[in-house]
Amino acid sequence: MKSAFGRFMRLFVAIDIDDNIRSRIARFLEGMREFAPDVRWVRPESLHVTLKFIGEKSDDEAETIKRSLATIAADSFELGFRGYGFFPGAGARAPRVFWIGSEGGSKLTSLAATVDETLAQLGIQKEEHAFNPHLTLARGGRGSGSRRRNRGGPNHSFQRLQERLAALAAPEFGTMTAREFFLYQSKLSPSGSKYTKLAGFGLRSEAK
Numbered sequence: 001m002k003s004a005f006g007r008f009m010r011l012f013v014a015i016d017i018d019d020n021i022r023s024r025i026a027r028f029l030e031g032m033r034e035f036a037p038d039v040r041w042v043r044p045e046s047l048h049v050t051l052k053f054i055g056e057k058s059d060d061e062a063e064t065i066k067r068s069l070a071t072i073a074a075d076s077f078e079l080g081f082r083g084y085g086f087f088p089g090a091g092a093r094a095p096r097v098f099w100i101g102s103e104g105g106s107k108l109t110s111l112a113a114t115v116d117e118t119l120a121q122l123g124i125q126k127e128e129h130a131f132n133p134h135l136t137l138a139r140g141g142r143g144s145g146s147r148r149r150n151r152g153g154p155n156h157s158f159q160r161l162q163e164r165l166a167a168l169a170a171p172e173f174g175t176m177t178a179r180e181f182f183l184y185q186s187k188l189s190p191s192g193s194k195y196t197k198l199a200g201f202g203l204r205s206e207a208k
Helices: 019-035 059-069 105-120 159-166
Strands: 006-016 048-058 077-087 097-103 134-139 172-178 180-187 194-202
Touching: 006 059, 019 134, 019 159, 019 172, 048 059, 048 105, 048 134, 059 105, 059 180, 059 194, 077 105, 077 134, 097 105
Parallel strands: none
Antiparallel strands: 006 048, 006 180, 077 097, 077 172, 097 134, 180 194
């Protein structure tokens, strides 16, 4: 995206996942897609745990963000992936997002809060909602691209998938050590969003 002030990029901060966990999730997705054919499934190579969505920023602003993120001192931690859920949750008419749970304990929560506080010093709006770590697997509802969706009523794209999952044990995808986080650029395309790592920021190894 370009403007009179130069190029703008859509940015976010996230943790990438290990390839072995990505492969297990990819196999899981292969067995689930047929139960929700009308939703937009995320490509396995695009999976990540979002720490902070930033939005549209210029090249110069992106460089300032990199320098600020590089000042963060935080410890590495264990990050597990298991279970699943839907947004909105219980009580909603119909879900719009299917996700896998991410468990990183207080260190993950602390890292997300530190990223949020650090970027707030640059004038980037702080998060209004509590941090809820997850991996987004699919999106439905308006914007899903489904030709058969009911424009005037609730989205039922995930109904068959929910019924299938209810008959299975909660999935387990493994645990990894989060050793760094990244500033990503998101580019929209007809085939879906594509994510590019712009910079990485290491997490300290715990002393033994």
